[in-house]
Amino acid sequence: MNVAAMHDAVLTALDQTTVTVYDGEVGRIPGADPGDPLQTPPADNSGRVYPYALVWSTGGEPGPEQDVTRASTGDVWRTHVNIAAGHPTWLMQAIPVVRARLHLLEVAPGVRLTEDEVGGVITKDPDTIPPRWFLPTRWSALTV
Numbered sequence: 001m002n003v004a005a006m007h008d009a010v011l012t013a014l015d016q017t018t019v020t021v022y023d024g025e026v027g028r029i030p031g032a033d034p035g036d037p038l039q040t041p042p043a044d045n046s047g048r049v050y051p052y053a054l055v056w057s058t059g060g061e062p063g064p065e066q067d068v069t070r071a072s073t074g075d076v077w078r079t080h081v082n083i084a085a086g087h088p089t090w091l092m093q094a095i096p097v098v099r100a101r102l103h104l105l106e107v108a109p110g111v112r113l114t115e116d117e118v119g120g121v122i123t124k125d126p127d128t129i130p131p132r133w134f135l136p137t138r139w140s141a142l143t144v
Helices: 003-015 088-102
Strands: 020-023 052-057 075-085 106-108 114-116 123-125 132-143
Touching (some): 003 052, 003 088, 075 088
Antiparallel strands (some): 075 132
16 A cells, blocks of 8 residues: 555545645645645635645554455555635635545556545634634545
């Protein structure tokens, strides 16, 4: 399982949308050197940020056991994507864009993403001024 390649596949897919994409922290553009300064998210004249997706991934974990033989069906790789915007309506417009791009995205040959049900709700970030709203999502792929 090449987790770096799968992570890059998600970043590349989202980079082909109308939503700004950040890698691991807000302001870190995909492919940027960790020592580079963070970019300020694009915003309107009032400082409200336009929609963006923040992606961070896991290193993978053992997959579910297939049956009583305890044979694994493969490994599970997960990526977390927070979708955020400076206005709730902007966020609700960005959510289907991100979901449509990631749904069944092939992150490796024969390996596709599906969204996990995490019960996420749109939440106002208490640490940003002007306010920012976000929706956490989690995506999984079972590798074989």
